[in-house]
Amino acid sequence: MTKERFKKINRFIYGLSNLWIVVSAIGLLFFSIFSIFPKLFDKINLNLSIELPGISFILKEVSEINSYYFLILTLNILIFLLLGIFFRKIFKNIKDEKIFIKENFNYLKSIGLLTIASTIPYTMFNYNNAKIILENLKFHTSDFSLNIKLNFELVILGIIIIIFAEIFKYAVELREENDLTI
Amino acid sequence: MILPIIVNLDVMIAKRKVSSKDLAEKIGITQANLSVLKTSKAKAIRFSTLEAICKYLNCQPGDILEYVEE
Numbered sequence: 390m391t392k393e394r395f396k397k398i399n400r401f402i403y404g405l406s407n408l409w410i411v412v413s414a415i416g417l418l419f420f421s422i423f424s425i426f427p428k429l430f431d432k433i434n435l436n437l438s439i440e441l442p443g444i445s446f447i448l449k450e451v452s453e454i455n456s457y458y459f460l461i462l463t464l465n466i467l468i469f470l471l472l473g474i475f476f477r478k479i480f481k482n483i484k485d486e487k488i489f490i491k492e493n494f495n496y497l498k499s500i501g502l503l504t505i506a507s508t509i510p511y512t513m514f515n516y517n518n519a520k521i522i523l524e525n526l527k528f529h530t531s532d533f534s535l536n537i538k539l540n541f542e543l544v545i546l547g548i549i550i551i552i553f554a555e556i557f558k559y560a561v562e563l564r565e566e567n568d569l570t571i
Numbered sequence: 572m573i574l575p576i577i578v579n580l581d582v583m584i585a586k587r588k589v590s591s592k593d594l595a596e597k598i599g600i601t602q603a604n605l606s607v608l609k610t611s612k613a614k615a616i617r618f619s620t621l622e623a624i625c626k627y628l629n630c631q632p633g634d635i636l637e638y639v640e641e
Contacts, residue, residue, distance in 0.1 A: 569614040571604050 399483050406477035413470035420466055424459035458517060465510035468503050475500050489564040494557050501550035508540045577637045580609045583628050598623035 475496045482493055515538070584591060595605040598620060607613050621632055628635075 566614050569607065569612065571600060571608045571613045571616050571620050 396484075399480060403477065403480040403484055406473055406480055409473035410470065410477060413466055413473050416466045417463065417470055420459050420463040424463050461510050461513045461517060465507065465514065468507045468510065472500060472503050472507075475503070489557075489561045491558075491561055494554055494561055497554035497557055498551055501547045501554055503547075504550055505544050505547035508543045511540050511543065512538065575639055575641050576611065577639055578608055578611050578613070579635055579637055580605075580624070583630055583635055587628050587630075589628070594624070594627060597627045 479493055479496050479500075482488065482490065487493075584594060591605055591609070592602060595602045600608075600620065608616065621635075624635060625632060
C-alpha cells in the first residue's frame with residue numbers, strides 16, 4: 390500500500406468516525422429522553438402479538454419495560470459514542486502524521502477498556518429481552534429457565550486491544566529513543 | 572534528567588573557534604539536534620556522528636565526552 394493510498398483511506402475513516410459520533414450523539418439524546426420519560430414511548434403504540442400452534446406471544450404492559458430498556462440502550466450508546474470519540478482522535482493524529490505518540494497509546498487502551506465494558510449493557514439487553522419473551526410466551530409443554538451469558542468474544546477482543554496498546558507503548562519508547570539519537 | 576555522560580562540545584567549539592552552525596552543517600545534522608547534543612539531552616550518539624565531529628574539530632572522543640558519577 391502506497392503512502393498516498395494509506396492517507397486517503399485514513400481520511401475516509403476519519404470522516405466516517407465523525408459520522409459515527411454525530412449518529413451516536415443523536416441516539417444518546419433520543420434514548421436518554423425515553424429513559425427519563427418512558428411514557429412518551431407508549432404513545433408510539435407498539436403492541437406485539439404472535440399466535441402460532443402451541444405457542445402464543447403477546448407483548449403487554451409496554452411502559453413497565455420502557456425505562457429499564459432505554460436505560461440499557463442509553464448506556465450502550467454512550468459507550469459507542471466514547472468509542473467513536475477515541476477512534477476519531479486516533480485517526481486525526483494519524484492524519485497529522487503523529488502515529489507513535491503517547492496520546493495514541495492512551496486512546497487505544499481506553500478503546501480496549503470500553504470494549505470490555507460494552508459487554509455489560511449487551512448482556513443486560515439480552516437478559517432483559519429473554520425475560521420479556523419468557524414472561525409473555527405461553528408454552529403448552531416444556532419448562533424454561535433464564536441464564537446470564539456474558540459476551541466473551543468482546544471481552545477477549547478488549548484484552549487483545551489492550552495488549553496491542555502495550556506493544557504500541559513500547560514502539561513509542563523506541564521512537565522517542567530514536568529521535569534522541571544524534 | 573541529567574545523564575552521567577556529559578558532552579563538552581561547547582568547550583571544543585570555543586577552542587577551535589568555529590561556529591555551531593558550521594559544525595552542524597559539516598557533520599550533517601540540524602542545529603536543533605546539535606543543541607540536543609550540546610545540552611547532554613541526547614540518549615545516544617552514532618559512531619558516524621562522533622567520527623564526523625572528531626574529524627572536523629580535530630580531537631578525540633574523550634575530549635568531547637566525559638563520564639560523571641550520578
